[in-house]
Amino acid sequence: MTSENRPDQTRFDSHADILKALAHPVRLMIIDQLLLNPKCVMAIHEILDVRQSNISQHLSILRNSGIVASDSDGSYRYYYVRRPGLLKAVLETLDTDWPETDIEEVRKKFKKALNKNQKKQGINP
Amino acid sequence: MTSENRPDQTRFDSHADILKALAHPVRLMIIDQLLLNPKCVMAIHEILDVRQSNISQHLSILRNSGIVASDSDGSYRYYYVRRPGLLKAVLETLDTDWPETDIEEVRKKFKKALNKNQKKQGINP
DNA sequence: ATTCCATATTCGAATAATTGAATACACAAC
DNA sequence: GTTGTGTATTCAATTATTCGAATATGGAAT
Numbered sequence: 001m002t003s004e005n006r007p008d009q010t011r012f013d014s015h016a017d018i019l020k021a022l023a024h025p026v027r028l029m030i031i032d033q034l035l036l037n038p039k040c041v042m043a044i045h046e047i048l049d050v051r052q053s054n055i056s057q058h059l060s061i062l063r064n065s066g067i068v069a070s071d072s073d074g075s076y077r078y079y080y081v082r083r084p085g086l087l088k089a090v091l092e093t094l095d096t097d098w099p100e101t102d103i104e105e106v107r108k109k110f111k112k113a114l115n116k117n118q119k120k121q122g123i124n125p
Numbered sequence: 126m127t128s129e130n131r132p133d134q135t136r137f138d139s140h141a142d143i144l145k146a147l148a149h150p151v152r153l154m155i156i157d158q159l160l161l162n163p164k165c166v167m168a169i170h171e172i173l174d175v176r177q178s179n180i181s182q183h184l185s186i187l188r189n190s191g192i193v194a195s196d197s198d199g200s201y202r203y204y205y206v207r208r209p210g211l212l213k214a215v216l217e218t219l220d221t222d223w224p225e226t227d228i229e230e231v232r233k234k235f236k237k238a239l240n241k242n243q244k245k246q247g248i249n250p
Numbered sequence: 251a252t253t254c255c256a257t258a259t260t261c262g263a264a265t266a267a268t269t270g271a272a273t274a275c276a277c278a279a280c
Numbered sequence: 281g282t283t284g285t286g287t288a289t290t291c292a293a294t295t296a297t298t299c300g301a302a303t304a305t306g307g308a309a310t
Contacts (some may be wrong), residue, residue, distance in 0.1 A: 012157070015153055015216070016218060024298090039235075049301070052256085093211060253309085256305100275288070279282100
């Protein structure tokens with residue numbers, strides 16, 4: 001029972017990093033705004049009524065995790081979402097009303113997996 | 126510029142709650158395992174090589190945020206994912222290699238939005 | 251160069267998340 | 281009852297996150 005058993009660790013590590021960066025209401029609102037069109041810090045600050053320094057802090061978190069990037073046009077520095085498809089998919093998934101598992105099906109599935117493991121050896125269910 | 130401007134706050138609050146519950150590598154690995162089939166704490170503990178109490182703690186976080194639930198079969202207490210569609214969609218979205226924004230398109234879009242706002246009034250870009 | 255404006259960073263305080271260890275609880279089997 | 285087995289909870293220590301305030305930086309315009 002070493003860490004060899006632990007499957008796909010780095011995969012889940014990087015997934016968790018992205019999810020952590022997304023897991024804040026203000027950051028989600030920022031992303032929502034940037035998906036409409038690229039915006040400067042001031043614009044986001046005014047739309048969301050959140051302090052400018054805080055917007056900058058959240059943007060830096062989003063930038064460090066690769067979710068947004070920025071570019072300059074003259075004196076304007078605007079931010080944009082790097083992979084809009086990813087973010088739209090995440091938001092759409094969260095907006096969707098997903099059906100609940102049928103608990104009877106789950107019960108059957110558990111018993112089945114239980115039997116299979118008991119036949120093989122004493123693996124815990 | 127009151128909080129009336131802040132759009133969909135509760136929507137992003139609840140989304141952030143779910144994302145926060147998902148934003149941990151061990152919890153993602155637990156969900157990954159539970160999507161295969163329902164499992165008991167001990168089984169997860171052995172597969173992931175994470176302490177039993179810690180598995181219980183993570184499961185309680187996942188249960189409190191509505192992501193998993195548990196049921197009993199005899200002396201076994203197994204956990205399962207409540208809305209597998211949601212979790213599968215999230216993991217699949219994270220596994221996908223999404224294309225990057227075309228930065229020239231973004232630049233154009235920013236300038237366009239900039240002009241529109243300048244015509245209307247002095248709204249920050 | 252100085253001023254102005256937008257943005258970034260630093261700092262400190264408060265709060266929250268994470269984890270191991272120990273312990274408590276539940277409940278079946280004896 | 282007691283024992284055993286699986287699971288949950290509590291506690292404490294550590295580490296991380298969040299945010300306002302203040303300050304710093306950077307670039308354009310004067």
